[in-house]
Amino acid sequence: MKTTSTTTEILMTIPWLIAIVYVTSIWPELPATMPSHYDLSGTVNGWSPKVELAWLSLGMGVFLYLLFRFLPKIDPKGRLQSANFQKLRFVMMLFLAALQASLFYLAVHQSTSQALLGPELALVSLMLAGIGNYITTVKPNWFIGIRTPWTLSSENVWRRTHQLGGRWMVAGGLLAALLAIVVPAPYTVGVVVGIILTASFIPIVYSYIYYRQEKARQFS
Incomplete structure (x- = not known):
C-alpha cells in the first residue's frame, strides 16, 4: 500500500461508507x-436519540480519517510516512x-442486546490484535x-518495547476476542477489559525497566 495515493485514501473511507449505507x-x-x-455486566445504562448518535458516528468517522490522514504531515520526526502506517490506519x-x-445493529435487536455485546467486545479485541500486528514496525514519533x-528518550527502548508490546497486543487481543464469545454475559466486560489493560500495561512497565537497564549498561 503506497504511502500517498488516491486509491489508498479511497480505501480508507470504504469501511465508513459501508457503515453509513448499512445504518x-x-x-x-x-x-x-x-x-x-x-x-x-453488559446491561444498558445510557440512552441517546438515534439522530444524535448517527451524527456523532459520522463526525467521528470524518475526524478519525482527517486525523490519521494528516498526522504524517505534522509529525516533527517525519517517521509516519510508511506503508505499514497506512495498513495500521486501515485496520483502525x-x-x-x-x-x-x-x-x-444492537439497537434493532434490543431483545438480545446482552448476547450481542460479546461479539461487539470481540471486535474491540480484534482491533487491538490488528494494531499490535503493525505497531512493531512504527518508528519513534510523537503521535x-x-x-x-x-521510549521517547531512546530509539532502542522504543524498538524493544514495541516488539514486546506488539506481541502482547496480538496475544491479548485474540484471547480477549475468544473469551468475549464464551464467557457468560455478566462477566464478559470485566474479563475483556482486564485482558486489554494487562496487555497495554505490561509494555509500559517494560519500557521503564529496559530503559533503566540500558542506562546501567552505559555507566558500567
Whole structure:
C-alpha cells in the first residue's frame, strides 16, 4: 500500500461508507432512542436519540480519517510516512466503523442486546490484535505507539518495547476476542477489559525497566 495515493485514501473511507449505507438501510427499524452505554455486566445504562448518535458516528468517522490522514504531515520526526502506517490506519478505520455499525445493529435487536455485546467486545479485541500486528514496525514519533518518557528518550527502548508490546497486543487481543464469545454475559466486560489493560500495561512497565537497564549498561 503506497504511502500517498488516491486509491489508498479511497480505501480508507470504504469501511465508513459501508457503515453509513448499512445504518441508512435499517434507519426505519431503529427506535427513536438507542442504547449508548453499557455497565460492566453488559446491561444498558445510557440512552441517546438515534439522530444524535448517527451524527456523532459520522463526525467521528470524518475526524478519525482527517486525523490519521494528516498526522504524517505534522509529525516533527517525519517517521509516519510508511506503508505499514497506512495498513495500521486501515485496520483502525475498519474496526472502528464496524463498532459504530454494531451499535445500530444492537439497537434493532434490543431483545438480545446482552448476547450481542460479546461479539461487539470481540471486535474491540480484534482491533487491538490488528494494531499490535503493525505497531512493531512504527518508528519513534510523537503521535502513534507506546509513548512513554522512556521510549521517547531512546530509539532502542522504543524498538524493544514495541516488539514486546506488539506481541502482547496480538496475544491479548485474540484471547480477549475468544473469551468475549464464551464467557457468560455478566462477566464478559470485566474479563475483556482486564485482558486489554494487562496487555497495554505490561509494555509500559517494560519500557521503564529496559530503559533503566540500558542506562546501567552505559555507566558500567
